[in-house]
Amino acid sequence: MKKLLIINAGGTSTKLGIFHNTEVVSTETYRHDFSSLPIPFSLWDQYDIRKKAVQEYLxxxxxxIKSLDAIVSRGPAVKPLHxxxxxxxQQMLDDAKSRRYGDHPCAIGCMIAYDLALNTVPAYTVDPxxxxxxxxVARVTGLPAIQRKSFFQALNHKAVGRLLAKQLNRRYEDLNIVISHLGSGISVASHLKGRVIDVTNGLDGDAPFGLDRVGTLPxxxxxxxxxxxxxxPEDLHRILNGGGGxxxxxxxxxxxxxxxxxxxGDKHAELIYDAMAxxxxxxxxxxxxxxxTRPDAIVFxxxxxxxxxxxxxLKTKLDWLAPVHIFAGENELLALAEGGMRVLNQQEDARIYE
Structure with missing residues (x-):
């Protein structure tokens, strides 16, 4: 049996879990109060508060730490990866701290995992x-200076793709699936035999509009x-991500x-909800x-x-196209544990960020 510590750092909370193989032993969510930090504070100023929460949990x-077989954290925004x-x-952490590729609290989770695991146990991240x-061809736009980028809920997309394959008694790498993550932002991806060959990027306004994202605009x-x-400019960024949809x-x-x-009986609310659908x-x-080709399945x-x-x-308009499957929520702690176990069980080699 393998023992794993899982870290998922969100905007104002850190979700933690202990897993034995892929079976959850305990989970806890720590809500953070950043009022003690100087204003304005940067993302990395949160490190001590979040690390203290992890240490309290342990x-x-x-x-x-020595009893663990691995620490696995949700991944940071770094350079494009397979x-x-x-x-x-350290290279991954340096790139995350540079903010060249974006800024997300998950990067702090990775640094905590790295610091706790250093010279003791391996630290991993899965499908950032x-x-x-x-x-x-999916990258090209009508303006040479602008290319479409891949940035989406890859961890959940890949996890539900594998879950569907298991239910169908097939390999994810043999299936053609359209997967849509429905949340504050919406991402729709074309999974061709285990590879996401195209995906919408809700953060950049290249997607259906969501609960608080503007999506694609004229x-x-x-x-x-x-x-x-x-x-x-800061108002426009807030509208794009958090103030739209x-x-x-x-x-x-x-x-x-x-x-x-x-x-x-609010007809306006019904119209806007229908428009999002x-x-x-x-x-x-x-x-x-x-x-x-016709998809093997459509997944929400x-x-x-x-x-x-x-x-x-959604289903009433899509049943003709392919069978529709629903995997509600996003069990990211489990998805991270499953990724860590694939490496520990030698089903997959850990990649090196460089």
Whole structure:
């Protein structure tokens, strides 16, 4: 039996877990108060607070680092990578701290894992959001200076792809699947025999609009919006990621609240909710065409996939295309444990970041 510590650092919390192989022993979520930090504070100023939480968790459960077989953290925003399990090394951390490729608290989780594991146990990360398997033609836009980038919920996409394959008694590498992660942002990906050859990037506004992301916009109108002088650059960034989608239209990013308003007869809320579903369906159709063949399956995952009301809106327009499967939520702790176990069981070689 292998014992693993799993770290998943989010915006204001850190989720921790102890696994024996892929069986959960304990999990806990630590909510952080950053009010003691100087204002403004950087992402990396959170390190001590988050590391203290991890150490408290280990002490609470009487876990000695030396008793672990591996520490696995959700991955940082670094340079484009092939899918797989990576050893966390200094080069990866240096690239994460440079912020060249983005900024996300997961990078702190990786640094904590690396520091705790140093010279004791291996530290890994699995399918970070910068996984890039896109084919060349998928990158090209109508402007040479701008290329489409691969940045999405790769950990969850790959995990549910493998889960579907297991249910179908087939190999993920033999399936052609369209997977859509439904959350605050939406990503739709074409999984061609184990490779994500194309995927939308909700962070950059290249996707169906989501609960708080603007999604793809008419470029000329967005340009005029940006040049109007009504918004500063930081305002535009907030609108793009966090202030768009359902939040912009309805003042909330809670699907539960939106559905309650619809049940109470709010026709405007129903229209906007239907429009989000409409854009997702169009994105799935495009992703299916990118495969060049009829998909073996269409998969919905993420928090919004918990809503039967919403997923039924999607299924009614997609049942003709391929069987629809729903894996609601995103069990990232388990996905990280499974990745770590593939390396520990020698089913997969750990990749070296360089």
């Amino acid at each position: 002490t609470k459960h009487n876990i000695d 899918s797989g399990v990576y050893k966390i090394n 959001p910068c996984v890039d398997e896109m084919i060349s 470029v000329a109108d967005w340009m005029r919006f940006c040049l109007s002088g009504d918004n500063q 359902m939040m912009a239209h309805l003042g909330t990013s809670s699907a539960i609240d939106i559905e309650q308003r619809i049940q109470q 409409f854009q997702i369906v169009k994105g799935i159709g495009a992703a299916a065409c990118a495969l060049g 995952t993420g928090g919004l996939a918990n809503s039967t009301y919403f997923t039924n809106k």
